Amino acid sequence: MLTSKKCLHLFILSVFTIVILNGCSNNHLKKEPVIPEYVFTYAENQAADYPSTQGAYKFAELVKKYTNGRIEIQVEPNAVLGNEKEIVEQLQFGGIDFTRASISIISDDIPQLNVLCMPYLYKNAQHKWAVLDGEIGQEFLDIFKEKNLIGLSWYDAGARNFYTIDKPIKSLEDISDMKIRVQDSSLTNDMIRILGGIPVNVEFKDVYSALETGAIDGAENNWPSYDSTEHYRIAQYYTVDEHICIPEVQLCSLPTWERLTSEDQKIIQKCAYESALYERKLWVQQEKQSMEKLKDSGVTVNQLTDEELLRFQNAVKPLYEQYCLEYMDLVTEIKNYSN
Numbered sequence: 062m063l064t065s066k067k068c069l070h071l072f073i074l075s076v077f078t079i080v081i082l083n084g085c086s087n088n089h090l091k092k093e094p095v096i097p098e099y100v101f102t103y104a105e106n107q108a109a110d111y112p113s114t115q116g117a118y119k120f121a122e123l124v125k126k127y128t129n130g131r132i133e134i135q136v137e138p139n140a141v142l143g144n145e146k147e148i149v150e151q152l153q154f155g156g157i158d159f160t161r162a163s164i165s166i167i168s169d170d171i172p173q174l175n176v177l178c179m180p181y182l183y184k185n186a187q188h189k190w191a192v193l194d195g196e197i198g199q200e201f202l203d204i205f206k207e208k209n210l211i212g213l214s215w216y217d218a219g220a221r222n223f224y225t226i227d228k229p230i231k232s233l234e235d236i237s238d239m240k241i242r243v244q245d246s247s248l249t250n251d252m253i254r255i256l257g258g259i260p261v262n263v264e265f266k267d268v269y270s271a272l273e274t275g276a277i278d279g280a281e282n283n284w285p286s287y288d289s290t291e292h293y294r295i296a297q298y299y300t301v302d303e304h305i306c307i308p309e310v311q312l313c314s315l316p317t318w319e320r321l322t323s324e325d326q327k328i329i330q331k332c333a334y335e336s337a338l339y340e341r342k343l344w345v346q347q348e349k350q351s352m353e354k355l356k357d358s359g360v361t362v363n364q365l366t367d368e369e370l371l372r373f374q375n376a377v378k379p380l381y382e383q384y385c386l387e388y389m390d391l392v393t394e395i396k397n398y399s400n
């Protein structure tokens with residue numbers, strides 16, 4: 062005969078068994094959501110549909126996939142986390158984990174970066190990618206470490222051209238005394254000065270109102286930025302001289318990087334590269350689309366004549382001595398790099 066105490070034990074045991082078995086069978090049916098080990102922030106100053114932001118979303122998606130949801134990356138577009146310079150500073154201290162930045166805004170801190178931003182340096186996009194995807198590009202990705210940053214991959218930002226409100230820039234003389242907004246770097250400021258203009262530094266998000274109020278006569282940027290910011294609504298003259306190609310870099314904060322295992326670091330690097338290839342494809346499509354759209358919507362596009370372009374190129378030559386004296390061999394190597 063079972064005592065009532067034994068009965069009670071048996072009852073409790075069977076209840077436990079049922080609960081455990083039930084739990085196991087449910088696990089087979091529905092997968093428990095993975096709780097991420099890390100949730101990282103990724104700052105982007107462009108709009109959500111811009112190629113570099115789309116690249117960032119792709120990066121986050123790939124990282125989630127390859128880490129089975131252990132690492133989640135939350136992309137914050139539209140400069141909601143701050144302007145580019147502030148973001149990079151935050152990355153240096155680990156306040157923000159990832160970003161994509163135009164390297165000219167870091168070139169006063171890492172002067173060697175100026176080499177990659179020199180006016181009229183690359184013959185064409187193919188030449189630029191041969192340099193950036195080769196050994197030189199890798200060496201440059203490695204130098205960010207001296208500033209507590211990890212350079213992950215190169216994103217495309219095409220070539221920059223001038224756009225102005227009142228009159229087109231058809232010759233060097235036209236730029237004379239024009240107030241042109243440029244990114245806040247010594248090289249870009251000096252470039253405008255040497256061409257005869259007056260450089261003005263305004264935050265990217267404030268350029269529209271600077272154009273609107275007449276604080277500046279014009280600015281310079283690639284086709285997709287000119288389009289997505291709607292600067293073309295005010296500055297309707299676009300002068301194609303492709304004076305500067307500023308590579309964009311995906312960065313990780315060093316303190317964040319050091320929290321990751323080397324396996325996860327490899328995954329991040331792989332995803333960064335894959336997302337860059339994705340972004341570069343989108344870039345080419347977007348550049349064409351913006352160009353066609355804006356030409357149709359009344360923007361006056363002006364191509365510099367070969368003769369005039371040569372005058373612009375000659376005018377900026379002293380900048381090479383000023384900014385690249387220590388790196389002349391590297392400049393020559395880049396210029397002669399065969400694709």
Ligand code: GCU
Pocket residue numbers: 106107145162163218243244264265282286309
């Ligand atoms: C490009 C670049 C931005 C940058 C901007 C600028 O659009 O993608 O990151 O902020 O130029 O001119 O400031």
